[in-house]
Amino acid sequence: MSNDNDAIILDALEKFLTAEVDPFVHDLEARDEYPHEIVEKMKQMGLFGCIIAEEYGGLGLSTSTYAKIVTRITRSWMSLSGIINSHLIMASAVQRHGTDAQKQHYLPRFATGELRGGVGLTEPDCGTDLQAVRTVAKRVGDDYIVNGTKTWITNSLHGNCLALLVKTDPKTTPAHKGMSLFIAEKREGFTVARKLEKLGYRGIDTCELLFQDYHVPADCLIGGVEGRGLQQILSGLELGRINVAARGVGVAEAALDLAVAYSQQRKTFGKPICEHQAIQLKLGEMATRTAVSYTHLTLPTTPYV
Numbered sequence: 001m002s003n004d005n006d007a008i009i010l011d012a013l014e015k016f017l018t019a020e021v022d023p024f025v026h027d028l029e030a031r032d033e034y035p036h037e038i039v040e041k042m043k044q045m046g047l048f049g050c051i052i053a054e055e056y057g058g059l060g061l062s063t064s065t066y067a068k069i070v071t072r073i074t075r076s077w078m079s080l081s082g083i084i085n086s087h088l089i090m091a092s093a094v095q096r097h098g099t100d101a102q103k104q105h106y107l108p109r110f111a112t113g114e115l116r117g118g119v120g121l122t123e124p125d126c127g128t129d130l131q132a133v134r135t136v137a138k139r140v141g142d143d144y145i146v147n148g149t150k151t152w153i154t155n156s157l158h159g160n161c162l163a164l165l166v167k168t169d170p171k172t173t174p175a176h177k178g179m180s181l182f183i184a185e186k187r188e189g190f191t192v193a194r195k196l197e198k199l200g201y202r203g204i205d206t207c208e209l210l211f212q213d214y215h216v217p218a219d220c221l222i223g224g225v226e227g228r229g230l231q232q233i234l235s236g237l238e239l240g241r242i243n244v245a246a247r248g249v250g251v252a253e254a255a256l257d258l259a260v261a262y263s264q265q266r267k268t269f270g271k272p273i274c275e276h277q278a279i280q281l282k283l284g285e286m287a288t289r290t291a292v293s294y295t296h297l298t299l300p301t302t303p304y305v
């Protein structure tokens, strides 16, 4: 992707966020309301396929451009960056580790957002220590039958599929050798038990899920082999870390903009507070740290694969 194309994408994003997102963010966040119309427009802009290769209908962007996109989205509303984050982690796991048939089947659907979702890793008793997951998938004929509980799963109420981390062999040691990753589409046995309330980062759905004798076809096992699930999802999570780092920069930029605007409007002792030296020093420090954070988002400019 050339610099010219980057500029075109970022310019289109700027116009979209300014006109169609900014005016609605406050109310959507306050009401914890899912932004259906905004998500439809994000689909049309190709944002659900940012890092999916062009041969599969994605934009084929680099992580450098992706980080700029996430930073700019977050300046408007961080929740929107989460709507593409775990979706693209799932897509990355298929793009990097899926069989050819899985790539042909899923990646074009992920790129348009027809299939949309995230990652189902965390459980009530484990988050950081993913080798402790208890959700089990047992092979029966051409299917696996899944039973277990997942929690804190983003994009699981309004999305329709997940990269689901399970144990296919719960007794193996080390435990990761018995772990596998499936593309799990919503159907009977896959239930959203409840949406979780959050203090911030609202509007985006984060839920607890139940899998009760949920059947997933064996050809949804990513890569077609058991025992590689943990490595597959950890490599996808690299992209998630880029997303979260870029969010930090976007939030800092937004905070700086708001602080500068307020300091120009609020007056004490007969003048705007931005004219007091102590405030100028604080704003200078904020601006320096924000600018340095942005330069730290230096990433490869070749397409992410």
Ligand SMILES: Cc1cc2nc3c(=O)[nH]c(=O)nc-3n(C[C@H](O)[C@H](O)[C@H](O)COP(=O)(O)OP(=O)(O)OC[C@H]3O[C@@H](n4cnc5c(N)ncnc54)[C@H](O)[C@@H]3O)c2cc1C
Pocket: 086, 118, 119, 120, 121, 122, 125, 126, 127, 128, 129, 151, 152, 153, 154, 155, 198, 201, 206
């Ligand atoms: C808003 C939100 C959205 C989320 N979305 C998703 C999602 O889409 N999919 C998903 O699967 N999960 C999701 N999660 C869950 C998230 O991935 C977990 O919260 C995270 O992995 C941490 O797990 P935990 O909360 O169980 O903490 P624990 O693993 O119980 O850890 C508790 C604390 O101990 C620390 N700790 C753990 N091990 C060590 C160690 N060895 N040394 C030192 N300190 C340690 C941790 O850093 C943490 O501070 C989401 C969480 C939130 C809050």
